[in-house]
Amino acid sequence: MNRATCDPFAAAEPAPMPRPSPQELWKRYHGHADPHAEDALVQQYLPLVMNVLGRLAMTLPEHVDIEDLKSAGLVGLLQAVRNYDPTCGTSFETYARTRIRGAMLDELRRMDWVPxxxxxxxxxxxxxxxxxxxxxxxxxxxxxxxxxxxxxxxxxxxxxxxxxxxxxxxxxxxxxxxxxxxxxxxxxxxxxxxxxxxxxxxxxxxxxxxxxxxxxxxxxxxxxxxxxxxxxxxxxxxxxxxxxxxxxxxxxxxxxxxxxxxxxxxxxxxxxxxxxxxx
Structure with missing residues (x-):
């Protein structure tokens, strides 16, 4: 039997820190209290990029580089985080979807993928x-x-x-x-x-x-x-x-x-x- 497992005085592993809520992250971001809040918000809303990309990808020919569109969507998400005004009365998800989709479509126009x-x-x-x-x-x-x-x-x-x-x-x-x-x-x-x-x-x-x-x-x-x-x-x-x-x-x-x-x-x-x- 592992001695460390039975030792009541063995150092216990620290419990994982609870993940902050989106409201808390926005509070930290706008209050400039956390320099890592922006990265945390991008990670929090990353599924929006994949959702928009999944819907758009269904209409694209095979030669379109999906990774390029994903990168453009991430840029759009970052711009949405930086430009979002919570006082406008629109949810961030709605605003971000528009910016992400727009960034991907700009990339498609740049690629000129439609013959x-x-x-x-x-x-x-x-x-x-x-x-x-x-x-x-x-x-x-x-x-x-x-x-x-x-x-x-x-x-x-x-x-x-x-x-x-x-x-x-x-x-x-x-x-x-x-x-x-x-x-x-x-x-x-x-x-x-x-x-x-x-x-x-x-x-x-x-x-x-x-x-x-x-x-x-x-x-x-x-x-x-x-x-x-x-x-x-x-x-x-x-x-x-x-x-x-x-x-x-x-x-x-x-x-x-x-x-x-x-x-x-x-x-x-x-x-x-x-x-x-x-x-």
């Missing part, structure tokens, strides 16, 4: 949707869009799969050519916005909400479950009793429909306020 042909195909679908909406006065069905493109239902489903990466990025991205802004981006920006920018953002939200009300119910639900309820595509597919591939197609159709509607709305505004040529 130009994918953007061109997505633009073709959007233009067809915009024409049909103007003719029909409402959101076209998948069958109607497929017919307008001269495709069968199977060919159109394959096309939606091909443009899926561009469709996913457009909803998440903030800014950039041909992008409509982020629907979920409702947290405070550390940089102040001018009154006209705030008004434009509010107007854009109202336009998108109005459009969502007009979309088919299954498209609305898929978008809500994915972007609001933070569900994975697999979980959404199980909820509807459909395949994950079919949910991806429904998602792509909904996003392209939103983009087409916004482009048509913007074109209408330009035409409305166009100054006529003087005689």
């Amino acid at each position: 130009r042909t994918v953007h061109e195909k997505a633009r073709r679908v959007q233009e067809a949707m915009a024409r049909l909406e103007q003719e029909l006065g409402g959101s076209p069905t998948e069958a109607q869009v497929a017919a307008a493109l001269g495709l069968t239902a199977e060919q159109y489903a394959k096309l939606l799969d091909e443009v899926r990466p561009a469709a996913f990025v457009c909803l998440d991205a903030a800014g950039g050519e041909d992008e409509c802004g982020a629907l979920y981006d409702v947290v405070a920006d550390p940089r102040s916005e001018s009154p006209d920018e705030l008004a434009a953002r509010r107007e854009l939200k109202q336009i998108i909400l109005q459009r969502l009300r007009e979309m088919p119910e299954i498209q609305r639900k898929v978008l809500a479950m994915y972007y609001v309820e933070d569900m994975r595509l697999r979980e959404i597919a199980e909820a509807f009793g459909l395949t994950e591939s079919r949910i991806c197609q429904i998602h792509a159709q909904a996003i392209l429909s939103l983009r087409a509607y916004l482009q048509r709305y913007e074109a209408g505004l330009v035409q409305q306020f166009k100054i006529p040529n003087r005689p």
Whole structure:
């Protein structure tokens, strides 16, 4: 028998220190009482990076370096820790997800991972949707869009799969050519916005909400479950009793429909306020 085990006077191992709560870490961080609080907060919220990365990785081709995206997400998390204002009324998790996702999408744009042909195909679908909406006065069905493109239902489903990466990025991205802004981006920006920018953002939200009300119910639900309820595509597919591939197609159709509607709305505004040529 081990002597040290039976010796009542043997030095006992110190009990592990309890892990501080997030509230305690934030208190130490803002009070500058602990120089290691920042590192501790990053470790505390590291699962957010993996969660965002896992959701985004489902839409990416195999050649994209996931480790590069993870590194970008860690930078976004660190920026979120440093810029978060607890008085803004938004939870840190919500704010951090936005910064992490934005950092990863910036890295994707830098890598230029979506081929130009994918953007061109997505633009073709959007233009067809915009024409049909103007003719029909409402959101076209998948069958109607497929017919307008001269495709069968199977060919159109394959096309939606091909443009899926561009469709996913457009909803998440903030800014950039041909992008409509982020629907979920409702947290405070550390940089102040001018009154006209705030008004434009509010107007854009109202336009998108109005459009969502007009979309088919299954498209609305898929978008809500994915972007609001933070569900994975697999979980959404199980909820509807459909395949994950079919949910991806429904998602792509909904996003392209939103983009087409916004482009048509913007074109209408330009035409409305166009100054006529003087005689």
